[in-house]
Amino acid sequence: MIFLVLIASVLIAGVTVYQYREQSKDYHQDRLERKEEQIKQSISYTLQSTTYPVITENLGLIFKDEIYRIADVQNVNFNIYDLEGQLIKSSRPQLNNDSISRCLEAYLLNNLKESQNKRYVEDNLVAGNKYQASYTFITDQKFKPIGILNLPYYEDNSFNSMELREFLFRLGGVYLIMFVIAIFLAYFISKYITRSLATISDKLHQTDLTKRNEKIFVKNPSEEIGKLIDSYNEMIDELEQSAAKLARSEREQAWREMAKQVAHEIKNPLTPMRLTVQNFERNFKPSDPDAKVKIKEFSKTLIQQIDMMSSIASAFSSFAQMPAQQNETLNVVKTVKLALDIFNENYIHFISEEEEIIAKLDRTQLIRVVTNLVKNAIQAVPEVASPRILVSVVSDGAYVKISVADNGIGISDEVKEKVFEPKFTTKSSGMGLGLGMVKNIVETYKGSITLTSQPDKGSVFTVRFPKESEKK
Incomplete structure (x- = not known):
């Protein structure tokens, strides 16, 4: 109802303004035509009663004094031009002749000659007011053109504008009252209609x-x-x-x-254990002078993975929780190198500008992060002619930054946002829990993990851990 009142008020105001303008336009057009016809009749009467031959050259003599009498009777000034557009006589005082065009423009003469009724009206603006000038031929008794009558006409819309303002003001008052009434009616009618809906609405809000x-x-x-x-x-x-x-x-x-x-967590240590055993079986020689050292390293690696499986089993017995953090002061460079020892791929390279970067982290979880990222990189490069995986560790202020870069198949923009979601994977096998687990571990330390990738060019996973970790 309120909308209809507003639309109606705008439409009626617009129609009113349009109607007043059209009315004013028609009024001035009719008045100009009447004045022009009256002057032409007076000119025709003067030409019939003159003793001079009715030709163009005698118009100045014929209307020498008569032009002032006609202008005074008709209460309007006008000008007479010859057929070439030169001013012959004007009813205006000599003082104002400078403002009168003494020679008509060529386009005016052309438009006048080409018009069907031998009449042309030009619209102009003078000092912000509309100004019309009509041009028509003066003919002799045989209807032969002997001159051009120019009638300037200034439109005075002050009265119409005042009437329009008064009407719009009154109309606005009426519609203001209607608008207030519409507000009250809309309020009470809506309350009446929706009284039964209020109970339903309350129940819907309470639904749980x-x-x-x-x-x-x-x-x-x-x-x-x-x-x-x-x-x-x-x-x-x-x-x-x-x-x-x-x-x-x-x-x-x-x-x-x-x-x-x-x-998935149990599978993570099983895979490196299997690789370690295979590597040991293939490369171990009893006659090797470093046999005891290699056996010790082999045992140490297996014990680490077994301890990891044990911690996972213990956590599962407590409602399948991830192993709790056991923060210790460790050398991140050395730990990452240790995590890479289980991989036999010769295209895996490690670089670090520092020999020692100390941070407080859980050794088992740090190894888990690195092994998951490297395994993910290995799975991305099987179809590459010259595969390469680069693992780097650098110190970045209060953080230690670990990057795993590969030149594999890359990841498209549509997939980037989903790679850290549990159960999401782009591979034909696996459950897609590795990267999700990595993200959880990193966020537990209030660190961050980012991915930069281009299809068919490779990917870079960057992990940042605070050196002085603080549990969430």
């Missing part, structure tokens, strides 16, 4: 999946409201059933996710 929801009961509802209440009550019944199914499904899904996570 975590508790039992009450049904709606309204006395003598209308047919439409009754149908809405019945639909709501049916929805409440279905909602309770769905909530029970959802809770059961969420519990089952949680256990499935936990089982997948534990399987």
Whole structure:
């Protein structure tokens, strides 16, 4: 209702302004034509009563004094030009002749000659006011053109403008009253219509999946409201059933996710253990003078991975939690090198400008982060002719930065945002939990992990750990 009142007021105001302008335009056009016709009749009468031959050369003599009398009677000034556009006589005083065009422009003469009714009206603006000038031929008794009559006409719209302002002011007052009435009517009608909906709205706001929801009961509802209440009550019944199914499904899904996570975590140390055993079996020689050292390193690596599996099993016994952080002061450069020893690929390279970068981190979780990132890089380069993986460790102020770069297949922009999500993977095998686990470990230390990648060129994973870690 309010909208309709506003639209109506704008439309009527626009139509009123348009109507006043058209009315004013028609009024001035009719008045100009009447004045022009009256002057032409006076000129025709003068030409009939003159003793001079009615030719162009005698117009100045014929209207020497008569032009002032006609202008005084008709209360309008006018000018007479010859057929070439030269000024012959003007009814204006000699003092103002400087403002009168003494020679008509060529386009005026052409437009006058080409017009069907031998009449041309030019519109101009003078000092902000509309100014019209009509041009028509003066003919003799045989209707032969002997001169040109020019009638200047200045439009005076002050009266019409005043009337328009008064009308719009009154119209605005009426519509202001209508607007206030429309506001009150709209308010009370909407309250009347929605009184039954208020109860339904309150119940909808109180609907909660975590508790039992009450049904709606309204006395003598209308047919439409009754149908809405019945639909709501049916929805409440279905909602309770769905909530029970959802809770059961969420519990089952949680256990499935936990089982997948534990399987993935156990698989992580098993793979390097297998590689270590194979490498030891292939390269170990009993006659080697460093045999005891190699056996010691081999045992140390296996014990580390076994301890990792043990910690995972212990954590799972406490409702499948990730192993708690055991922060210790360690050399990150040395630990990362140790994590890379389990890989036999000759295209894996390690660089660090420093021999020692000390930070407080969990050794097991740091190794897990590095091995997961390197395994991810290895899986990205099987189809590359000259694969290369570069692992670097640098000190970055209060942080230690570990980067794993490869020249593999890369990752598209559409996939970048999803690579750290659990269960997301672009590979044909695996459960896609590795990078998600890496992100969780990094965020636990209030660190950050970023990915830079270009398809068919490679990827770079960069991890930043604070040297003085602080648990969340």
